Amino acid sequence: MRAMVHTAARTPLQPAELPDPEPGDEQVLLRVRACGVCRTDLHIVDGELVRPKLPLVLGHQIVGEVVGGGSQFAPGDRVGVPWLGWTCGECRFCLAGQENLCDNARFTGYDLDGGYAELAVADERYCFSVPAGYADDQAAPLLCAGLIGFRALRLVGDAERVGLYGFGASAHIIAQVARFQGRKVFAFTSPGDLMTQDFALSLGADWAGDSLARPPELLDAALIFAPVGALVPAALKALDRGGVVVCAGIHMSDIPSFPYELLWEERQVRSVANLTRRDGEEFLEIAPRVPVRTEVHPYALENANAALDDLEHGRFRGAAVLTVAS
Numbered sequence: 001m002r003a004m005v006h007t008a009a010r011t012p013l014q015p016a017e018l019p020d021p022e023p024g025d026e027q028v029l030l031r032v033r034a035c036g037v038c039r040t041d042l043h044i045v046d047g048e049l050v051r052p053k054l055p056l057v058l059g060h061q062i063v064g065e066v067v068g069g070g071s072q073f074a075p076g077d078r079v080g081v082p083w084l085g086w087t088c089g090e091c092r093f094c095l096a097g098q099e100n101l102c103d104n105a106r107f108t109g110y111d112l113d114g115g116y117a118e119l120a121v122a123d124e125r126y127c128f129s130v131p132a133g134y135a136d137d138q139a140a141p142l143l144c145a146g147l148i149g150f151r152a153l154r155l156v157g158d159a160e161r162v163g164l165y166g167f168g169a170s171a172h173i174i175a176q177v178a179r180f181q182g183r184k185v186f187a188f189t190s191p192g193d194l195m196t197q198d199f200a201l202s203l204g205a206d207w208a209g210d211s212l213a214r215p216p217e218l219l220d221a222a223l224i225f226a227p228v229g230a231l232v233p234a235a236l237k238a239l240d241r242g243g244v245v246v247c248a249g250i251h252m253s254d255i256p257s258f259p260y261e262l263l264w265e266e267r268q269v270r271s272v273a274n275l276t277r278r279d280g281e282e283f284l285e286i287a288p289r290v291p292v293r294t295e296v297h298p299y300a301l302e303n304a305n306a307a308l309d310d311l312e313h314g315r316f317r318g319a320a321v322l323t324v325a326s
């Protein structure tokens with residue numbers, strides 16, 4: 001099969017012809033139709049996440065067609081493969097319903113080969129049915145950008161005024177879900193990025209502005225999707241008493257020190273890590289009811305490096321997706 005392979009940090013992915021993967025117990029073999037490109041992939045290539053399997057096929061937002069293996073799905077079924085690829089089911093986190101924190105978790109496109117390839121294998125117990133009504137490329141960003149964003153949104157409870165810092169793949173999906181839930185959405189972008197601010201407003205945001213600006217109202221919650229630690233004190237400044245800042249990325253630059261006053265009055269700063277299967281099931285149930293519309297930028301598999309480069313430099317709005325066999 002053709003694949004784009006990560007062989008060492010800070011080097012481009014290499015096109016390669018690999019042996020076709022064979023499904024093991026409880027694994028399905030998938031023909032990859034589309035695979036979303038996530039900022040996490042960029043962190044792996046840049047060496048900011050330091051323990052990938054090598055060589056590695058990246059990609060953890062796989063929309064694939066079952067061609068064999070497993071027992072839960074039939075050949076021809078369309079399934080989605082997320083970041084959470086396997087958990088032990090035995091550690092204290094798994095036993096407490098927090099499989100996202102499993103001691104022994106394996107992640108797709110990091111510990112396990114992912115979807116920047118023509119074929120992939122995945123443990124069927126961690127695969128989702130992809131909602132009908134979404135084209136393959138439009139479904140792909142639901143599987144991480146949407147899903148992790150949804151978990152982050154869930155952590156803010158019934159917060160009414162929600163700020164989204166960094167309006168990329170995740171925020172453009174979660175803005176729609178938050179509006180559907182009756183919340184007010186405040187979109188924060190890089191200073192002067194009027195194109196993205198217009199994009200946020202077109203998706204129903206109540207306000208859009210620069211990341212360091214004061215929103216017209218104080219926020220009950222802020223979700224930070226950009227990997228920029230300086231946004232933490234910026235978001236705290238925009239937060240009302242009792243509010244929470246949720247950092248939704250897997251990697252972030254250092255958070256600068258800030259006066260305790262910004263945290264006082266029961267404000268909180270926390271992160272969100274990975275996903276549980278329940279997050280996925282609930283999000284993929286709600287997405288078509290919103291209905292969430294994804295804006296995608298398709299790239300051929302061979303152009304994965306260009307997709308990563310464009311993501312790094314903010315050259316598109318919405319989400320980049322490799323279209324493999326649609």
Ligand SMILES: [Zn+2]
Pocket residue numbers: 038039040041060083144145
């Ligand atoms: Zn991701």
Ligand SMILES: [Zn+2]
Pocket residue numbers: 087088089090091092093094095099101102103104105
């Ligand atoms: Zn576990």
